Amino acid sequence: MHDALLAGFRAGRKASLARAISIVENHRPGADALLGALHAALGRARRIGVTGPPGAGKSTISASLARHYRNQGLTVGVVCVDPTSPFTGGALLGDRIRMEDVALDPGVYIRSLATRGSLGGLSAATREVSDVLDAFGIDRILIETVGVGQSELEVARTADSSLVILVPESGDSIQTLKAGLMEIADVFAVNKADRPGADRLRTEIELMLGMRPGAASIESSGHHGVDLSRNNLARQVREEATRDDSRWTPPVLRTIGTEEQGIAEVAEALDRHYQYLEASGQLRTRRRVRLRERVVDVVEEKTRQRLWADADTTVWLEARLPQLEAGEATPFEIADALLARSADLLSGRTT
Amino acid sequence: MHDALLAGFRAGRKASLARAISIVENHRPGADALLGALHAALGRARRIGVTGPPGAGKSTISASLARHYRNQGLTVGVVCVDPTSPFTGGALLGDRIRMEDVALDPGVYIRSLATRGSLGGLSAATREVSDVLDAFGIDRILIETVGVGQSELEVARTADSSLVILVPESGDSIQTLKAGLMEIADVFAVNKADRPGADRLRTEIELMLGMRPGAASIESSGHHGVDLSRNNLARQVREEATRDDSRWTPPVLRTIGTEEQGIAEVAEALDRHYQYLEASGQLRTRRRVRLRERVVDVVEEKTRQRLWADADTTVWLEARLPQLEAGEATPFEIADALLARSADLLSGRTT
Numbered sequence A, B: 001m002h003d004a005l006l007a008g009f010r011a012g013r014k015a016s017l018a019r020a021i022s023i024v025e026n027h028r029p030g031a032d033a034l035l036g037a038l039h040a041a042l043g044r045a046r047r048i049g050v051t052g053p054p055g056a057g058k059s060t061i062s063a064s065l066a067r068h069y070r071n072q073g074l075t076v077g078v079v080c081v082d083p084t085s086p087f088t089g090g091a092l093l094g095d096r097i098r099m100e101d102v103a104l105d106p107g108v109y110i111r112s113l114a115t116r117g118s119l120g121g122l123s124a125a126t127r128e129v130s131d132v133l134d135a136f137g138i139d140r141i142l143i144e145t146v147g148v149g150q151s152e153l154e155v156a157r158t159a160d161s162s163l164v165i166l167v168p169e170s171g172d173s174i175q176t177l178k179a180g181l182m183e184i185a186d187v188f189a190v191n192k193a194d195r196p197g198a199d200r201l202r203t204e205i206e207l208m209l210g211m212r213p214g215a216a217s218i219e220s221s222g223h224h225g226v227d228l229s230r231n232n233l234a235r236q237v238r239e240e241a242t243r244d245d246s247r248w249t250p251p252v253l254r255t256i257g258t259e260e261q262g263i264a265e266v267a268e269a270l271d272r273h274y275q276y277l278e279a280s281g282q283l284r285t286r287r288r289v290r291l292r293e294r295v296v297d298v299v300e301e302k303t304r305q306r307l308w309a310d311a312d313t314t315v316w317l318e319a320r321l322p323q324l325e326a327g328e329a330t331p332f333e334i335a336d337a338l339l340a341r342s343a344d345l346l347s348g349r350t351t
Helices: A003-010 A014-025 A031-041 A058-071 A093-103 A119-136 A150-156 A179-184 A198-210 A228-247 A263-280 A282-308 A311-325 A331-340 A343-347 B003-010 B014-025 B031-041 B058-071 B093-103 B119-136 B150-156 B179-184 B198-210 B228-247 B263-280 B282-308 B311-325 B331-340 B343-347
Strands: A046-051 A076-081 A108-113 A140-145 A161-166 A187-190 A252-254 B046-051 B076-081 B108-113 B140-145 B161-166 B187-190 B252-254
Touching: A003 A014, A003 A031, A014 A031, A014 A108, A014 A119, A031 A119, A031 B331, A046 A058, A046 A150, A046 A263, A058 A076, A058 A140, A058 A161, A058 A263, A076 A119, A108 A119, A119 A140, A119 A150, A119 A282, A140 A150, A161 A263, A187 A198, A187 A263, A198 A252, A252 A263, A263 A282, A282 A311, A282 A343, A282 B282, A282 B311, A282 B331, A311 A331, A311 B282, A331 B031, A331 B282, A331 B343, A343 B331, A343 B343, B003 B014, B003 B031, B014 B031, B014 B108, B014 B119, B031 B119, B046 B058, B046 B150, B046 B263, B058 B076, B058 B140, B058 B161, B058 B263, B076 B119, B108 B119, B119 B140, B119 B150, B119 B282, B140 B150, B161 B263, B187 B198, B187 B263, B198 B252, B252 B263, B263 B282, B282 B311, B282 B343, B311 B331
Parallel strands: A046 A140, A046 A161, A076 A108, A076 A140, A161 A187, A187 A252, B046 B140, B046 B161, B076 B108, B076 B140, B161 B187, B187 B252
Antiparallel strands: none
C-alpha cells in the first residue's frame, strides 16, 4: 500500500520519514502494514527516556544531549511526549523554542506527540514513532515526557535507559518521589546544580538508592483497572533486574543545563548503562518486554475496533439500554452477554 | 457474598458506605456483584462535575457548595479525582484541608480517588464510586477533578452538570481552552472575581459561547487509539444537545470562593440546569449514555482480565517472542493469531 513511501524511507528521505510518522501517529489506514514492513529493521537505535518534574530543564538537557551526540557524528531523534491539557494547552510549546537551534541541524529529527488519547495510547504512540525513527537508522532517540503522572512511567518504560532530571528548588522532597520513579531511573541528573540545596538533593537521592534493592516495585498494582499483562511484564523485568542489580547503581550527576555543564558526563553515564544492559542480557529482556507490550497494545486496540465499530453490536447494545435504565439488568450482565455473542467478531472470523 | 455489608448499607450505616466504596474503588473480589446489587437503586442523586485549572479554587467552591446544600437539608458526597503525579505526589492533598470543616459534618461524605491507573480506569472508578453514593441515598454528588488533560473531560462526562471554574490570573487566555472544555461546561464561574481581568475573562467566555453552536465537538477524534465507542456516544449526546441547544446557554457567574460570594447563584444555576435537563429529555439521554459507557468499560475490563490472566495465553505469547525478536513476525500478525485462538476465552465459554 505504501510502496512509494517505503522506497523513499529506505532511501533515507526525511520527507518520507515525516509522512511515515504522521501515518503511524494518527493511526491512518495502512499504519499497521507500514509498521509491519519496518519491523525487521528495528533494534539499532538506543532509546533514552528523559523525564522529570515541570521546570526541571528537560528540554534544555535534551537539546544539549542532542548537540553532544551530533558532535560525535550520530543522528538524533527527539520525541516530545506532551499529554495536552485542555487548560494549559499552548503553554508547554514554549519549551520547544529552546530546541530551535538543534532543530535546524539536518541530523536531528524532532517530533512532538500531541496525542490526547488514553495513557495506553500515549505509550503505544511513543513506541511506534520511536520504532519508525529506529527503522530509519537514527542512532539516538531521546524520549522526553512533559506530562505528569502515570504517563511518565508508562512512556519511560518504552526506553532502553531512563534519565531522571531533578532540581533543588522543585519543592519535591525526594520522599514525594514515588517508588515507581526511583525504579525506572538509570541515571539521575541534579540540574541547576549551582543553586542552593543541590548537594542535599544529591545526598537524598543517593541515600534512597542505597535503600532500594527489592523494596520498591515498578508497577502500581492493586488499583482499579489493573493491567494484568503489564504487571506480569513489570514483574519479569524486576526479577531479571534483581539478579543483576548489584552491578548497576544509578549515578547521580550534577548538571547546569543552560551552560551545558555536565552533559558529557550524562552522555557517558548513559553509554555505560547501555554497555551494562548489553553485557547483563538486560537489553534483550527490555526489548523482549517492549515487543510483548506492543502485542498487548495491538490486541487491545483490535479488540476495541472489532467490537465498537461493529454496527450489529451497537444495535444489540442499544436494544438493551431500556433494561439497564429500568434496573432490570446490570452492566455486568449485559457485558457478559455481549462478550458471549461476540466470539466470532473478536476472533476475527467475521471481519 | 456481601450480604452483611448490603444490609448495613441499606440501613444507612456510614461504615458500610465506606467499605462498599473501598471494595469498588480497589476492584476487590465481589465489586461487580456489589455494584450489580446496587444497580436498581441508582438515579436519585444529582452529579455535578467541578473542574478548572490548578489554583482556580475548585476545592474552596466545592466546600462552599457543600455547605450551601447542607443548609438546604441535603446530603452531599464529594468525590475528589486526583490522578496522582509521581512528581507532585503529596502537593495536591493540601487542597483537601480546605474541606476539613465540611468534612466534620455527618451529612457530608468525602472520598479522594487516588487511582493511578489508566484514564479509562479513572473515569470508570469515578462513575462507580458515584453510583455507590447515589445508591446510598446521597442527594448531591460533587465530582471534583484535580487532574490535568484528557482526564478532566472523561471524568466530567460522568456528571449530570459540569461547573467549570476559571480565574483571571490563571494566564489561560480563553483561546487556550480547548473546544472540548467549552462543550462540557454547563455553568461557568469566574472565581476571584475581585481581581483585575475578571470582567474581561467573563466577556471572552460569553463571546466564545456565542460562537459555539455546532462548531466544536466533544470528542478529540482522529488521534491514536481513538475510542470508537465513546465517539459514537459523544456524537449522540451532541446531536441530542443540538436539538435543544437554543434553550440552554451556560451562564457565566462571578464568585469569590474564599468569601462564599456567588455560591448561591452557582447553586441556583445548577438547579436550573438540572430542570432544563429533565424538561428537555437530556437527563435521560445523559444517563443512558452513562449506562452504555459503563457497559463499554466493563466489557473492556473483562476482555483484558480474560486474556491476560489466562496462563495458556501467556505461555503461547511467550513462545512467539523469538519470532518477534528475529523480525520474522510482526506484532500485528501475532495479535491476529492470538485473537483468532481466543474466541472461547473472550466469549467466556471457558471461564
